[in-house]
Amino acid sequence: MTTNILDPRSLILVLLIIIQCSDAKKPNIILMMADDLGIGDVGCFGNTTIKTPNIDRLAREGAKLTQHLSASSLCTPSRAAFLTGRYPIRSGMAARGFARVTLFVAASGGLPTSETTFAELAKTAGYKTALLGKWHQGLSQDSLGDYEHHPNSQGFEYFYGYPLTNMKDFGKDTRESLFRSIFPYWNFQIVTAFVIMFICCTCLYSTRMVGLALYIILVIFGSSVLFTVHYAIIIRYRDFNSLLFRNKELVEQPMELSTLTRRFAAEGVEYLEKRRNDKEPFLLTIGWPHMHTYLDTAKAFVNRNKHGRYGDALEELDWGVGEILGALDRSNLADNTFIYFTSDNGGHLEERNADGEVHGGYNGIYKGGKAHGAVDGGIRMPTVLRYPPAVRPGTVIDEPTSLMDVFPTIANIIQTKLQPKLHIDGQDMMPLLSGKETVSSHDFMFHYCGDDIHAIRYRPRTGSSIWKLVLKSPNYLPGKQMCQFACSCQEAIVNDPPLLHDMTSDPSESRPVDGTRHPEVVSLMLKALEDHKDSIIPVINQLDMPRLLWKPWLQPCCGSFPSCSCSDEKFEGQFVE
Template identity: 50%
Template sequence: MEARLRTQRPRPPTPTSRPRGGPRAPRPHAPPPTHSVPTRGAAAGSKGPGRRRRLSHERGRPDVGPAPPPPASLGALHTAPPRPSPLRGCTPHPSPPRTALAGGGRRLPTQKEAVQIKKQAEPGAPRFCLLRGTHRPRSCSRWSWEHKIWRTVSRDRLKFLSLKMGTLLLWLLFICEARSHAVPTPNFVLLMADDLGIGDPGCYGNKTLRTPNIDRLARGGVKLTQHLAASPLCTPSRAAFMTGRYPIRSGMASRSQVGVFIFSASSGGLPHSEITFAKLLKNQGYSTALIGKWHLGTSCRSSTDLCHHPLSHGFDYFHGLPMTNLRDCKPGAGSVFTRALRLLVFTPLQVIAITLLTLAMLRCLGLVQVPRCVFFCLSFLAALVLGTLLCFLHYFRPLNCFLMRNRDITQQPMSYDNLTQRLTADAAQFIQRNAKTPFLLVLAFLHMHTALFSSKDFAGKSKHGAYGDAAEEMDWSVGQILDVLDELKLANNTLVYFSSDQGAHVEEVTVKGEGHGGSNGIYKGGKANNWEGGIRVPGILRWPGVIQAGLEIDEPTSNMDIFPTVAKLAGSPLPEDRIIDGRDLMPLLQGRSHRSDHEFLFHYCNFYLNAVRWHPQNRTSLERQ
C-alpha cells in the first residue's frame, strides 16, 4: 500500500478540500524522516518526550497549551530496525496518504493537512499510522479520537444537531411554563344544607339572621346569584348533585306524589350504574367521606345487602343518617304523616264507627235483624286499623331514624343532643387524618329540615325562633370547618362549596302556629314546587389564589355543575358512555368566560317537566365586586 501511494501523481485539491478563505495550492510532499524510529515510549505518543501538543490552528480546536520542548539530542533515538507499533495496525508512514472522500473516491490532503504531516515527520514528532481498512492519516497520540470526530462530523450535521437540541430545549421550557400555570390538584369540601332558603344567609341580604361564617366564605370567594337546584325535592336534587345528571336520567324521579325516600325498608336507591364524583375521585387516589344526610336509598333485596349505601357509591367513610330528618324522629315535634293518617286511618275509623252506630240503632228499634257477628267483625276491623296506626307511630322512629358509621348502626333511634357538634367533630377529624393526602369531604347538614333542633349553646339565641337557632348552629359548624383548614394550612389548596339542596319550606308550620320554614327572599314559592323560590338556592365557592374573592356572578348555574368541575380539577376524565348535564364552572369563576354554558335548564317536579329556562347565547353575565 505504501509503495502504491508513493508512485501516484499529486492532483490539485478539489474545491471541497480547499482551506476556507485561502488560495488553491498544489499538495507538497513531506520529506522522508531522517531519523530512526524512536523508542517504544516515544512511538506510542502517550508519555514519551516526543509527544507534541495540538496547536490552536489545527482542526479548528482551541489551543490546549504550549508544545513540549524537543529532545535535547538524538541520543535518545536508537538505530535499530523499526519495531512494530504497539498500536494495532499502525506502521510508519513517511509519505502523505490520500484521503478518502464521502463518495468513495480519494483525494490528496489539503494544504493544512500537508503542513501537519510535514511537522509530524520532523524528529521527535509522533508517527502517523493507517487504520486498517482506511486511508486516513491517524495520529497515534491520545487526541486521535478527537481528530476522527471532527473529521467525520460535517458542518451541516452540527447545524442539524443544534436545531434538534434547540427544539428540545423549547419543548422543555414550554412544559415547565405550562406546569407553572396549571391549576394544582385541590382538596374538596362540599357543604350541603337542607331546605335553606336563599334569603336566609346574611350575604344574600338577610339583616337579622346572624351567619358570620357563611358571610366570611362569600367574602373570600365567588357568590352565585342564579344558582339553581335540579329539583325542588331532597332525593332527586341530591342525586343530580352527586352524578351531574338530571334525576330523570338516573331513575330518581318518582311518578307518584312522594318523590323521596322515607322508609329504610324501601328497596329503591341510586342505581349502581350511576357514577358519582366520589367514585371518580376515589380512582384518582382521593380519600372520600360523607358525613351527615345521605337520603339516596340503602338496600336492594334485603336489609343487609346495603347496595345503595354511600360506601357502594365511592365513599370510603360514612357517618350520618342514611334516610332523612323528619318531625317523626323527634318526640313532640309532630308528624309528617298527618294528612295521610287522616285519609287512610281516621276516615275508615269514622266510617266503621258510623256503621256500627247505625246498625245498633236499627237493631234496637227492631227495624233490622243484625247478627252479632257483624258487630264483632266491624269492631275487630276498627281495632285493627287503630292498632296499625299505633304500631306505626310507635315503631317508625327506631326503624327509620338511626345513625350509622360505615355499615354499622351506632345509635337507634338517634338522639338530637349535640348532634351537630358530633358530626362536625367527625368531619374535622377526617380532615386532620388526611391532611397530607388529597381528600373529598361532603358534609351534608341535617339543618334546616324539620324537625328543627339545636344544642343548648344556640337554643333561644336568635331572633327567628327555632329556625334561627338551627341556622346559627349550622353557621357555627361551617366556621369550625374553615378554622380547621386554616390551622392545617390547607385553605389555599382546598375548594370549598356551600349550597342547599332546594329552597326553603315556607309552608312548614307547627301545630302551635310557629313557622319552621325559612325565607326565599323576593322569590315566590318554596320547596316542592318549581317556582323560583323552590329551586333558587345559595351558591358560594372559595379557593384562595385561584378564584377571585368577593365576586358576584349573575349567570344561571346548577348544582349539577359541581360534578364536572370537581372531576376536571381532580384530573379525572368524564364518563363518555352517558350524558353529563352539568358544566365546568372554572372558566366562569376565573373570569376566562363571561357566559354560562347552559343555554337551557329543565326544571322537573318528580317525573313531570314544569318549566324550561332559556339563556340566550348573546347574553353576557353581570359581574359585581
C-alpha cells in the same frame, strides 16, 4: 452554543423539575349541603336578622352564585342530581306521585349503583372520600344488609350519618309528626278504612260471594295490613327511621338530634386532621341536618335571634361551617381546597310546629318554596364557594348555574376525564368562576316536578335576558302562595298559553310578558324541550309506590327487635349540657 444533555448540571435541573412536578399537590374538595335553607336566610344574600358570618366569609373570600338552581324542589331527587350531574329522571329518582322522596329506611328504592357519583370519580383519581350527615338515597334493596344503595356502595369510603332525613317525628315533642301534618285526621282515616273493609267483606259473605273461611282470612289480612301501617308510620316511625350509621354499622337508634350538628362538625374536623397528617387528597361531603325539621340545637344557640328555633338552628349550622373552615386553616389546607356550600332546595314555606311557630325558611323575593315544582323559590339555592387558585375574592355570578354542575366541575379540578357513555346534564363552572367566560354554559335548563317538566329556562348567547317559560304552575291555596303542606305535581295548573318571564328584570315571576311578542324565543324553548325529552332513556322508577313502601324484612334494628335501641359510644358523654 449547544448544551450537553449529559452535563451534571443539566441532569440535576431536569431531576429537580421532575421532583417538583411529582410533588404537586392535588386539590382537595369539600362540599357542604344544608337542608331546606332559603336563599333569603343567609347574610350575604341580604338577611340582616340572622348571623351567618362563616357562610358569608366564603362569599367574601370566593364567589357568590345568585342563580344557582336545583334539579328538583325536593331533597331525594335533588341530591341524586347533585351526586351524579344528571337530571333525576335519568337515574329513576324522579316520581310523580304524592311521595316524591324516600320516607322509610326500610324501603327498597334508591340511587342505583349503575350511576356514577362524584365520589366514585374522586376515588378513581386516588382521593380519600367521605360523607358525613344526610344521605336520603336509599339503603338496602332486596334483603336486609345488602346495602345496595348505601354510601359505601356509591364511592364514599367513610360514612357517618343517617340514611333517611331529619323528620318532625324524630324530636322530643310528641305532638310533632310529618304524617299528622299531611293527614291531620290520620287516626280517623285508619278507623274509617277498617270499617269500610269490614262492611265490604261482610257484604261479600252475606251475598255468598265468599265462604266463611275466606271471609275470616280477608278480615284478618285487612286488619293486619291496617295495623302494620299504623304501627310502622305512627307508633314506631321514630324508632324505625331515626338511625345513625358509621359505615355499615348501625350505631345509634334513635338519633339524638340536639348533638347531631356538633358530632358531624367534630367528625369533619377529625377527618381533616387525618388528611393533614397522611397528606392524601380528599373529597369530604357534609349533609348538615339543619334546616329540616325537627329543629333541635345545643343550648348555646337558643334564643340567638328573633326567629325562634329556626333562627337558632341556622346559627348552629353556620357555626358548623365555621368549624370546618377553622380546621382547614389550622391544617394549612385552605389554599388548595375547593370548598362549596349550598342547599338541596328552597325553604319550606308551609312548615309549622305544633304551636304554629314558623319552622320553614325565607326565599326572599323569589316565588314559592320547597315542593312547589318549578318556581324559583324552591329551586334557587343560597350558594357560595371558595377556590383560591382560580376564583378571585368577592366574585359574584349572576348567570344560571346548577347543582348538577358540581359533578363536571370536580372532574375538571381533579383532572379526570368523564366516560363518553355518561349523559351529563351539568356544565363545568370553572370558566365562569375564573372569569374566562361571562355567559352561562347552559343554553337551556329544564325544571321538573317529579317526572314532569313544569318550566324551561333559556340563556341566549348574547344580551342580558334570561327567559323562563312556565308550562305548569303550583295550585296554591286561595289568596296564598302556599299549599297545604307540599304542592302536588298532578294538581298543578296547566298554563295555556305558557307564561313567559324575563328573569333578569322579573326574578319574582310576577309580571309575565306577552309570548306572542317573542315567538322565536318561545319556539326555541319548546324545540329544546322536545330534544331533551328525546334524550331520556326509560329506567326503573326507584320512587314508585312499591319501592317506597315500608318493608319489615328490610328494617335495620340495633339490639333485639322490637326494642331497637342503642347510642353512639364514640361521643357518649362528650356533649352533655
